[in-house]
Amino acid sequence: MPLFDDTQTAFESKSDKDLKKAHFLFKMIANPFLTKVGTVMFKLPFATEIPLVKPMIRRTIYKQFVGGETTAECLKVAKELSKYGVGSIMDYSVEGQEHEEEFDSVKNEILCLIDIANKNPVEFPFVVFKPTGFGRIDLFEKVGKKLPMTEEEKLSWKKICDRFEEVCKKGFEADVTMMVDAEESWMQDSADNLVDEMMQKYNKERCVVCNTLQMYRHDRLDYLKNIYQKAEAENYFIGFKVVRGAYMEKERARAEVENYPSPIQPDKAATDRDYDAALKFIVEHNHRISLFAGTHNEHSSELLTKLMKDNGIENGYHKIWFGQLFGMSDNISFKLGNLGYNIAKYLPYGPIKEVMPYLIRRAQENTSVAGQTGRELSLIEKEIKRRKQNA
Structure with a gap:
């Protein structure tokens, strides 16, 4: 049997009722028309206030892809996942802040997550945050491109740097590994520089701060190799979450409108090639x-x-982790956990209204990624059939 076709292990944690709900949901997502209509509807400011809409969302797409509205709800989910050798990463999935008090609120939430991870290291091996959770994207862009800034913008940038420093310092003191997400290419240079600065400062003895590489960008493999050479020369540890990427269509559209070379790979094959090359390079180093x-x-x-x-690396080697999103690819996550590999699920949380942008992206990505929803459906159907035969 192929490694990830073991549906018994994949869905061991799910009841028959859970499987049927998941099957219904992925059937809905597989329909582009329904996904499009739902996306338009849920983008309306008042959508989640319509009677019965919020309970419907909570029972379906929210339950499938989100850990809960609070960290306490997430902890219950994480403890259940840990029974099967699967860790969790609480992802505060609130987006679109613009004001200093909102950025401070996000920072304080991340500090709380560090405390929770420190007390529950088995359930929560990492804490993650987005750079733009700590400040406006236009400031990251200006700093990265070395554009002139007003005195007010300089002060705001200093606050961003201070927030980075505060959470990374606390992660270091609490012995909790911090992962910084990647975002749009036009703001990424300044974020990369900030994260590298934190790695130089806090990764002297082990990797406390990790960056993210989106391999749909054609320059990321070279960036990885260059940072490695720098870390070797200056004697500090580095870490990377390696993903294919989440902003491809937006990146191409912006490059065309603003008439600059697209940072995106020419095709998926090139992305796959560089992704696998990055895995090989990191394992070998x-x-x-x-x-x-x-x-x-x-x-x-x-x-x-x-x-x-x-x-010659053992399955549970502490420097190598696998990861998937909560509610997706359980055939990979639970099988790897069963075999003793380090595996963690991204576990988003937050109020339904504020997490809706995340949920909309999940639905759109499942619809657009070739074969993803079909694969989820076929595995669920295979397990439902297996259970009926063994009943």
């Missing part, structure tokens, strides 16, 4: 680099298990 391979791609996940074996 694991004395210096830690890896979190965030992927729903079965080939890349299996490739990483083979790379580890070929390099």
